[in-house]
Amino acid sequence: MIGYVTLGTNDLPRAATFYDAIAKELGAARFMEFDSFIAWGPPDGTAGVALTKPFDGNAASVGNGVMVAFAARDKAHVDRIHQLAMSLGATDEGAPGPRGDTFYAGYFRDPDGNKCNAFFMG
Numbered sequence: 001m002i003g004y005v006t007l008g009t010n011d012l013p014r015a016a017t018f019y020d021a022i023a024k025e026l027g028a029a030r031f032m033e034f035d036s037f038i039a040w041g042p043p044d045g046t047a048g049v050a051l052t053k054p055f056d057g058n059a060a061s062v063g064n065g066v067m068v069a070f071a072a073r074d075k076a077h078v079d080r081i082h083q084l085a086m087s088l089g090a091t092d093e094g095a096p097g098p099r100g101d102t103f104y105a106g107y108f109r110d111p112d113g114n115k116c117n118a119f120f121m122g
Contacts, residue, residue, distance in 0.1 A: 004039060005068050006050040007114045008060025012036065015051045018088045018110055023049075025081055026070055062113040072120045075104045081118035082106030093117075 009015040016038055023029055023040040028048060032039040041048025049068055054060050072078040079096045085108040086092060093115060096106030105119035 002047045004041065004048045004050055006052055007068065007110075007112070008054050008062075009051045009112045010053070010060050011112070012038065012051060012053060014111055018085075018090070019049065019051060021084060021088055022070070022081065025077075025084055026072075060112060062109075062115070067107075067115040067117060069105075070116065070118045072118045074122075075120050078104055078106050078118045078120050082108060085110070085116070085118075090116075 019038070019040055020030070026042070028040050028042045030038055031041050031048070032050070036053040037050060038052075039048055039050035070081060072081055075096070082092075082096045089111045090108040092107070093109055094105070094107035094117075096104065096118070098104050102121055103119065104122075105117045107115065107117045109115050
């Protein structure tokens with residue numbers, strides 16, 4: 001149902017470095033790029049994530065209650081994505097672990113403060 005999610009950034013080169021590494025860990029890569037916009041996604045064209053400098057020229061800001069969730073292959077993959085994000089300058093918003101009986105996730109904020117998680121159902 002979701003084609004892609006776009007997040008704002010005030011430093012596209014810094015954000016690109018962060019999301020290039022996260023995308024690679026998820027088996028995805030850049031598929032569209034302009035001076036103020038980059039989009040990443042898997043080769044099959046399913047949902048991805050994009051970053052942009054806001055079109056209106058104002059500073060990007062974080063949405064309260066907004067989060068991007070990255071589907072991991074298994075619990076160990078959640079752990080790797082979370083650790084990778086931390087090593088790239090993310091801040092921890094909740095260490096990887098179970099949330100209920102079948103949901104396992106680790107939460108982090110990218111260098112612009114956008115909230116993300118890596119999760120596995122099972």
